Amino acid sequence: MRKFINEPSKVAQETLEGFLAIYGDQFAQVPGTLAVAKRVLDDKVAIVSGGGSGHEPVWLEYIGPGFADAVCQGDIFAAPAPQSIVRAAKAVERGRGILFVYGNYSGDRLNFDLAAEELQAEGHEVLTVRVADDVAAAPPDRANDRRGIAGGFFVSKIAGAASEAGLDLKSVQELATLAADRTRSMGVASAGGTIPGTDEPTFVLPDGKMEIGMGMHGEAGVRRADMATADETVDHMIRLIVGDRSLSPDEKACVLVNGLGATTRAELLIIARRTAWVLDQAGIRIHDLQVGDFATSQEMHGFSISVFGLTPELQKLYDAPGRTSFFSGANRH
Amino acid sequence: MRKFINEPSKVAQETLEGFLAIYGDQFAQVPGTLAVAKRVLDDKVAIVSGGGSGHEPVWLEYIGPGFADAVCQGDIFAAPAPQSIVRAAKAVERGRGILFVYGNYSGDRLNFDLAAEELQAEGHEVLTVRVADDVAAAPPDRANDRRGIAGGFFVSKIAGAASEAGLDLKSVQELATLAADRTRSMGVASAGGTIPGTDEPTFVLPDGKMEIGMGMHGEAGVRRADMATADETVDHMIRLIVGDRSLSPDEKACVLVNGLGATTRAELLIIARRTAWVLDQAGIRIHDLQVGDFATSQEMHGFSISVFGLTPELQKLYDAPGRTSFFSGANRH
Structure with a gap:
């Protein structure tokens, strides 16, 4: 046991608290979740990212101006719960729609899709971009089975910038998808x-x-x-x-x-x-x-x-x- | 052997080359040394730092606007050679004097002092600030025996900012010394x-x-x-x-x-x-x-x-x- 932690079950929560000890003037925890959201919002498409914790700075620290508006974490290597994603999305949605950006893992797909269904049932527009950049994970003819790894940075950068530019949800999704494809x-x-x-x-x-x-x-x-x-x-x-x-x-x-x-x-x-x-x-x-x-x-x-x-x-x-x-x-x- | 390197004897040089592959538009290697210097210089006191390599980003990446003007590395965990320090200092000296900022290790003291003597003999003004922030290395009554560790960041920040503010060599040294003392x-x-x-x-x-x-x-x-x-x-x-x-x-x-x-x-x-x-x-x-x-x-x-x-x-x-x-x-x- 080499790690400087307190309790293993508290690592994700305390990591988030450490992040907020530094950046608490810019972001806040969404109550009842392992999610962080921006405090001040523009009239823009909301970018929501997330996934398992344990990959820091992914996804917790992918929040910021020109990046995600909310990031939602699960426990270590575990997808965030659908209800957490819903809450994080609602914390930053401002009527221009929500774009989910996350890595292509089955647990994340399942939970983000469930969250999207619930948000859509409540009248929110939700679109999704999955990052699947790992060429080692599957051959080109099964590229949809590929995992998302560090290349997600580029997709997050483009999604965030397109949103900041004031583009509509469909356009932001198309540009982020183009970034993922390339x-x-x-x-x-x-x-x-x-x-x-x-x-x-x-x-x-x-x-x-x-x-x-x-x-x-x-x-x-x-x-x-x-x-x-x-x-x-x-x-x-x-x-x-x-x-x-x-x-x-x-x-x-x-x-x-x-x-x-x-x-x-x-x-x-x-x-x-x-x-x-x-x-x-x-x-x-x-x-x-x-x-x-x-x-x-x-x-x-x-x-x-x-x-x-x-x-x-x-x-x-x-x-x-x-x-x-x-x-x-x-x-x- | 877990490391992704080429030859152990080339690690310091190739690390520097990697740094310049990214930042080559801002900095250049000083010929014949493991030192990097700024390309464009202001009329300001030259801040020169250095020490053993193997502590990256120390010292190689302590260069930049508001930080060091030249950084000079030795081989892994070894002080830079006096001649390298002299060359690095000359590459950035512009008539306002040179401030050495480095960690308090005997090899570094020896080689920076030799370099200072040579530079002074050639008519350059040189002053020194040694970082000795590690409270575990010696008791307070032997604080001068303490090692320099990560607190050198604060000393570098203050030295660089004081130099950018246009202060003279003595004032820059005094402020950096004050930062080291605190x-x-x-x-x-x-x-x-x-x-x-x-x-x-x-x-x-x-x-x-x-x-x-x-x-x-x-x-x-x-x-x-x-x-x-x-x-x-x-x-x-x-x-x-x-x-x-x-x-x-x-x-x-x-x-x-x-x-x-x-x-x-x-x-x-x-x-x-x-x-x-x-x-x-x-x-x-x-x-x-x-x-x-x-x-x-x-x-x-x-x-x-x-x-x-x-x-x-x-x-x-x-x-x-x-x-x-x-x-x-x-x-x-």
């Missing part, structure tokens, strides 16, 4: 994380091995391989990511090198260095390169790479102001 | 990190134990204790930190909850929650609360807390614009 990700890990209160890693790897394409909850990957150099690993991942969706010559990319928890910043920067180089060699122009812990799996040692191919309209939305606790704008100017 | 920190860890290329943790703890007051390189702490709850651990640390330097009733504090590498964001937020609560109970008003990985020790599992007592002048400098890759301003408004 995003591909993949992860590797050399050690699993542990769930608070346990000492059991979510998956166990023999020494000197890495798991290619594992999921954010320790789901099995595509294959196990010997640990390779950072450069070799990046080259392999970029081949699979860009092989799944190639970029046209005039298409610029936003790229995210995401740490899964215990990966050092030095590793992430070394990975970013190679990622930038190999994309450049492939003739792909990088519009922005983000590096950090955007979506984690406890203290998993590993990383993912996400590539998001821009259109001119998506680029404008990506460059629009937007701010969360872990993002304050494009790094490249 | 900052106290302490860390705990439940597991050590490993140095790239090795599988040996920097220190080994029996299961269920934590090390109170260990250093950023795995230096022994004050004592070993059974793992306690996050709340109990925070309460103990705050007692020691505030016991070492008490805050006057009208003194507001900036607080940093710093992750040492593998600590999850949820843990850090749970710790921040209790830190805010216990300071509030003690009648200490928090001006800003920062949470994140500001100074790490590879994938060490643990955290530190830093408390910086403001004066009105220091508060103005703290609130002045300043930006690094991991900081974009105060969280509380």
Whole structure:
């Protein structure tokens, strides 16, 4: 038991309280839920995200100007309850409709769909965008079965910016869907994380091995391989990511090198260095390169790479102001 | 060997290259060094920081507007060479003098002092501020023997802001020294990190134990204790930190909850929650609360807390614009 927590059953709630100890002037807890909502609202489509906790900053910290208006968490690795989602959505809905943005997991689909039905029965307009960016989770002909991982950041950025721009619900959904369709990700890990209160890693790897394409909850990957150099690993991942969706010559990319928890910043920067180089060699122009812990799996040692191919309209939305606790704008100017 | 690197001997250089792959439009490597310097300079005192690499974002990413003008790294956990410091300083000196800001370690003292002598011999004005915030490293009557840990963030913020304000070298040094004098920190860890290329943790703890007051390189702490709850651990640390330097009733504090590498964001937020609560109970008003990985020790599992007592002048400098890759301003408004 290495973790600095109080009771395992209170981790999600106390994490939220810690977030509000910092940002309580901007956000508030929705009573009776593990959800946080913005205090001051514009006349705009309400963006509501959520999913299991334990992936911090996902989803709790995906709230902010130009991002989600409410985020709703479940317990660790568990979908939020439908009633929590309904309450969070009502806390931020202002007559322009609600867009759900979340990762493509069966529990989340079920509960967000139940919440949507209830909200619709009460007269609210609700549309949904599911993030399914993990190319390792299923082949292209079953792309709807893919999991949502760190590429959800790009979808959240676009949904939030489109909403801030005053667009209507249908248009915000279309743009966020376009962003999801143009995003591909993949992860590797050399050690699993542990769930608070346990000492059991979510998956166990023999020494000197890495798991290619594992999921954010320790789901099995595509294959196990010997640990390779950072450069070799990046080259392999970029081949699979860009092989799944190639970029046209005039298409610029936003790229995210995401740490899964215990990966050092030095590793992430070394990975970013190679990622930038190999994309450049492939003739792909990088519009922005983000590096950090955007979506984690406890203290998993590993990383993912996400590539998001821009259109001119998506680029404008990506460059629009937007701010969360872990993002304050494009790094490249 | 869990790390995603290429060659252990190239980690520091490739980390710097990754940083420049992202921020190459703002900073450039100083030829022949592991240093990064700003490209565009103002007529201001040059702030030069540095130390061993392996603590990312320290020191490499402490560069930016309102922070350091040049940062100079050594190899992992090793001081930068005097010649590198001299070159980095010359790359950013513009006739207003140079302020060295670094952590109080013997290797760094030696090499920065040698660099200062050489620069002074060539006619440059050089002054120094050493960060020695770790209350666990030595008792108050030997405060000069204390190590510099994450509280260096506050000293860097004040030095950078004072320099941007156009103050002269002596005044910038005095304000940064005042910030250092008013900052106290302490860390705990439940597991050590490993140095790239090795599988040996920097220190080994029996299961269920934590090390109170260990250093950023795995230096022994004050004592070993059974793992306690996050709340109990925070309460103990705050007692020691505030016991070492008490805050006057009208003194507001900036607080940093710093992750040492593998600590999850949820843990850090749970710790921040209790830190805010216990300071509030003690009648200490928090001006800003920062949470994140500001100074790490590879994938060490643990955290530190830093408390910086403001004066009105220091508060103005703290609130002045300043930006690094991991900081974009105060969280509380």
